[in-house]
Amino acid sequence: MNELITFKDVVKEYGTGESKQIAVNHVDFTIDEGEFVVILGQSGAGKSTVLNMLGGMDQPTSGSIRINGEEISTMNDNQMSRLRAENIGFIFQFYNLLPSLTAYENVALTKEIVKDALDPSELLDAVGLQEHKNKFPSQLSGGEQQRVSIARALSKNPKIILGDEPTGALDSETGIAVLELLQKMCKERHKTVIIVTHNTAFAQCADKVIRMRSGKIREIKVNESPVPVSEVNW
Numbered sequence: 001m002n003e004l005i006t007f008k009d010v011v012k013e014y015g016t017g018e019s020k021q022i023a024v025n026h027v028d029f030t031i032d033e034g035e036f037v038v039i040l041g042q043s044g045a046g047k048s049t050v051l052n053m054l055g056g057m058d059q060p061t062s063g064s065i066r067i068n069g070e071e072i073s074t075m076n077d078n079q080m081s082r083l084r085a086e087n088i089g090f091i092f093q094f095y096n097l098l099p100s101l102t103a104y105e106n107v108a109l110t111k112e113i114v115k116d117a118l119d120p121s122e123l124l125d126a127v128g129l130q131e132h133k134n135k136f137p138s139q140l141s142g143g144e145q146q147r148v149s150i151a152r153a154l155s156k157n158p159k160i161i162l163g164d165e166p167t168g169a170l171d172s173e174t175g176i177a178v179l180e181l182l183q184k185m186c187k188e189r190h191k192t193v194i195i196v197t198h199n200t201a202f203a204q205c206a207d208k209v210i211r212m213r214s215g216k217i218r219e220i221k222v223n224e225s226p227v228p229v230s231e232v233n234w
């Protein structure tokens with residue numbers, strides 16, 4: 001498989017002097033195109049910092065981050081916005097939908113940002129929300145809102161989908177359904193999906209598990225036979 005993402009000797013420090021905090025401490029890993037990757041670790045391990053640097057929301061203090069062969073750690077805001085718009089979809093713990101827009105309109109917003117946005121209606125069908133397209137976020141359950149946000153993330157047809165605790169605010173049954181959908185996007189649409197979580201049960205379904213503690217990588221494990229989400233004993 002093609003290598004899509006490379007972190008090489010990446011360090012992220014916050015603050016200076018006595019208040020200096022090393023959030024990410026000399027981290028190396030690679031992610032291939034089409035992989036379903038879970039970054040695991042307890043609170044404060046540095047997971048979100050890694051994801052934020054990957055999405056260009058934060059820049060490393062030192063080291064190299066390459067996406068699709070492009071060095072992103074030295075990109076300016078405009079270059080980063082372009083790369084993000086073309087390649088990356090985000091799913092957050094809280095769905096970040098615009099309350100005054102319907103599910104359909106929230107997904108259709110992407111058309112304003114990218115030229116080749118996918119059809120909102122088809123995407124909402126794909127995430128099982130055929131009957132809810134014209135509802136506002138307040139009329140949808142948490143799981144439904146998260147599915148709208150997944151449809152929105154997919155609408156720009158990104159190569160990479162990043163999720164920071166994407167099931168964190170959902171009950172376990174809905175969380176499993178959302179995870180199943182992400183695994184499906186990975187297998188059927190060949191998306192590279194990277195999820196940050198503290199839930200160790202996710203490890204069974206991943207192609208690759210990156211374990212972090214105190215800003216460092218403790219283990220990188222390639223799973224030869226990942227389990228379909230539906231078969232995991234949660």
Ligand SMILES: Nc1ncnc2c1ncn2[C@@H]1O[C@H](COP(=O)(O)OP(=O)(O)OP(=O)(O)O)[C@@H](O)[C@H]1O
Pocket residue numbers: 014015021022023041042043044045046047048049050198
């Ligand atoms: N903007 C910031 N300023 C100062 N310190 C920060 C900042 N962002 C993160 N940190 C620190 O960096 C460390 C790693 O934080 P990070 O959010 O990446 O951890 P995490 O593994 O995602 O944790 P959680 O599961 O609780 O979200 C923590 O000690 C945190 O306090």
